[in-house]
Amino acid sequence: MTTYDPASILEGLTAGQVIPYLGPAVLGLDGSTAVPSAPDTLVELITAKVTVPHKIRKNLTAAGQYIENFKHRKTLVGLLNEAFAAPPEPTALHRFLATLPLPLIVDVWYDASMAAALAGRSDFGQVQGVSRSEHFNQWVHYFHADGSAAEETEAAGWKTLLYKPLGSIAPASNFILSDSDYVEVLTEIDIQTPIPERVKEIRTGRNFLFLGCRFRNQLERTYARQIMKRSSDLHWAVLTEEPTRNELRFLAEQNIRRIDVPLGEFAQQLLGGELALQAA
Template identity: 65%
Template sequence: MNTHPLQEIATGLAVGTVVPYLGPDVLKLEPATCPVPATPTDLVKLLASKVSVPHKIRNNLTAAAQFIENFKHRKTVVSLMNEAFAPGVQPNTLHRYLAGLTKKPLLIVDAWYDAAMAQALASRGNWGQIQGVSQAEHFGEWVHYFDDKGNPVEAKEADTWHIVLYKPLGSIIPEKNFIISDSDFVEVLTEIDIQTPIPPRVQELRTGANFLFLGCRFNNQLTRTYARQVMKRSSDKHWAVIEGPLTRMEQKFLSEQNITRIDMPLAKFTAWLQSGQTCRALAV
């Protein structure tokens, strides 16, 4: 195993040139303490258990959410998402490690609906959260801004935060915003190529940065599109910690975006980050 990228990652995190990009699989690090859906498959199963969904879309999260929105109203979708993520998730070792990074300013991207990363940051001062919002509920708006107490603030406040937590799909707290249905994504994807839905502060902080994908898989088009657009105009070197075989489309995406795959369990990678050991310790 080539350990050189690991040292680059550790150094980049320490000096603030690496942007952590978290996917839902981060919640699998401590599954015993995770009472909320930790994968799109888990979430669509939960939604389909609450509302009857046609068999052909029962495994398609965005299509199932759209069906519920069409036939049971948008409020039903929001209510089900609230129910799914209301139990909350305690921050795990990775969340706590990232919350402890001290280089300023720091951008963290978290592409799932839980609030664990926000809770890990709760003890830090001068940070804030930028949430993607649905056009179905906030027509003409793409994001909302919240300070470290969860209070709505103006976009200009984000320029002063030491840590920016960007939740492109929304989150259960503080305002319960969810980009989840087909129509939600159509609205965003119509504009995302010209970067309109990406907050200016995020665009600024990503410039020249390296992205580190943790708990992410790129086996569907939406995941790839979001990652590609959030990374736009950053650096030309990135990493993804993904264990095991990749799909053909994942391999293609990683190659196109110059993302080096670190083939190892996320738990092992996280333990190494916490330990501060040299990369040699992982060359097994």
């Protein structure tokens, strides 16, 4: 188990030095959730409504591509809209992060919980990855706090930028999910073209804290690696389950220190430390 100091991580968060990188498992921190909180759950939902070949029924990106090819892109988007239709329910961790002066929050799932937690503020905005099959020659779209469209130049004035690289149901149903969606991004991500300029500016010299994420497949590792590029040389990831060989190699390569405690326990340590700071 990696030795870590929750107080120093909390200090980094409150100073805006540590960037939270949220994965789907964060959704289950306060109990059950009305929207899918894992790729496996999401692919089960969409393949229960549209028949796909058995060999790809558990592969989210391949199943998405099959539906896109044989049932049209609109069918895939409709299924995703259904899957994430329930009103967002921010967890205590989402609400806690929304109180901090964080210049950047990365959220790699399709729900709108983090944006809902930030909704009481007018000084944040979103940038979301978009499918180039729907938005020709575009990589991202920007949105104000109220969900209205924004210009890229406005992002520099936001105190907090919520970066949703895979898109989000809100405010405009943007989803990067199918094989072809990822092919478009992966052909350019090594030279950083799909990464927003403002994200590149903010990440420089900062640390990342991975919460509710895994790095089991190449897509998960590639996105994390490219979003982290040119940041600090030290990061943390809360990973209770035993990492795979590829995950261990990735953690070592990126100097990500594994925090081997349950995510809920770690979140409570952060929230408890914040309460102690407020009482001091």
